[in-house]
Amino acid sequence: MTEQKITVAIPRGRNMKPTIELFKRAGIDFTAALNDDRRLIFEDPKSGARAITVRDTDIPVYVENGAADIGVSGKDQLEEQDKPIYEMLDLGFGYCRLVVAEPKTLKENDDPSRWTTIRVATKFVNIAQRHFQNKGIHVEVIKLYGSIEIAPLVGLAERIVDLVSTGDTLRANGLVEVETIMPITARLVVNRASLKMKTARITGLVDAMEASLKSNPIKG
């Protein structure tokens, strides 16, 4: 069988370190990427693999189009973007929750079961739309790209849909959770055609990672 060279999409940010640890356990060494913030492409000639480091939101699209064979993406982005790619492993790290939050003062007299028409600010337009639509609530979604917590403080929207990990940011801005939409972890994603054309290589990685995570989960 010919050498099956693969390209790995590694998310920058919070999941970068655990992702590099994950691939190291499966025999692919991209630790160089941890100490070099400028380069975007790294080679590991020994294992015949190449890494590209990209924004976490961009991972699904790289994998969908075959620019990367395999990658690590948060479940939040997979749900938001709904791409035809395989989600082969729940990696356990990158844990957080996607929640609906609102100001503490609003919460005191609020009953979510009575919501009929609401405004929410979020990065996750599709998830928010689907979540409220399925509950028979008309939602006006205001798309923001960052600092979501500020929206209720300045009257842009009454509520937000955002990722929460410790809850510190919410608390610091006087917000409280009212609903959990879904728990989020990082997932191993694979391009559909790559799995068919590089079956042995990718199956080997998936099995090695699964076995390793089972005996020794990666935290983060």
Next chain:
Amino acid sequence: MKLNPTAIPQGTRTFLFEEAAQRRALEKAVHGILRGRGFEEIDTPLLDYYESAAVGLSEDERNRIIRFSEAESGRPIALRNDITMQIARSAATHLGGRPLPMRLFYSGPVFRHARKGKGEQYVIHQAGLEIVGHAGPEADIEIILSVKAALEKAFPRGYALSLGHAGIINSFLRPVPAAHLDAIKTALAKKDRQGLNTELEAAGVRGQQAERIIALTRLFGGKEVIGAARAIAAGDADALTALDNLSAIYDALATNGFGEKLSIDLGEMRGFGYYTGVIMELFSATGAPIGNGGRYDNLVKRFGPDLPAVGFAFDIDTMVDTLMRNGGNTLWKGADYLLLDAGNNAAADALRTKGFSVIVPLASLGLKDGLAFAQKMNIAEILVPAAGNGFKIITAATGVEAGKLDI
């Protein structure tokens, strides 16, 4: 916002010269291969009643049908979203009494609403083939070998063919309550074992029945997959029959030079819901989905006679894109000659009857302007009248005389 007059709906496209030539050549090659194997062409209508087009489709597929109302009855009419259904209907309504099996092919557009941000097109140009009236694996094998022959003739960029089987998935999914089927199929399509586990628990499917479904997410690879699946399917007569069928098809293809291009994935079930047997999915070497097909033994009987059938459709436009992006093509070139003798159609026609393409200027054109025109239009040579009936041949790229031509 006012619409700019040059705007086009996103999800529609124009094929310029090279692409148009590439598409035409690709279709011609595919048609040639299919005719050579005895397939006969059918051209079915672009429009259909929505009720016919929507039968058996998932809700998502139904929602994506483009429709309008018939003026008098108000009955919804669909732009066709699938030609296989039309072929099945034609086989039932127009082709009764014809010897079986029927080998049929078609070529043309199907339509669906393009989803924003997904790079989707409203129009997908397909070329497809169907064998109607043969239940054995020989028909599936002939369809796949025809696909292979067409690819070898017309698509020199490499491909991978993945086989699945509806008989196995459907048998394993039988214990799932209807209300949970969509969620479970979605998780299965993603090979998301954890998600599948959660959904199966919610559906109350447990034990061996759940384990079988979860196992489908890892049943991909080569021939060894069939053996592994047999162990998992033990006691499930329908699934075992389906595996025998798939094994027969795989073995026949493996001896036909597919090599590593052929693989099995028992967890795949994309495509229309009417598949009952083998399911085929074709990818380019760069990973683009360029075709799919499968066996549909219950479709023709919706329209009359109970005839088994199997077919496959190429996504011609995606194949063209793949060819254009990977080395382009040499199919398109400009005219052979620019004949710098306005009004001399006799000389031009003499060359045309010999098979050359010739442009004659509509108004008198000097050599300098002729050279500039020819260079821009990718025309190799210019003919300039010489003494007698002859012409001087001038190479367009250099402007240098390259010989004489008598017509």
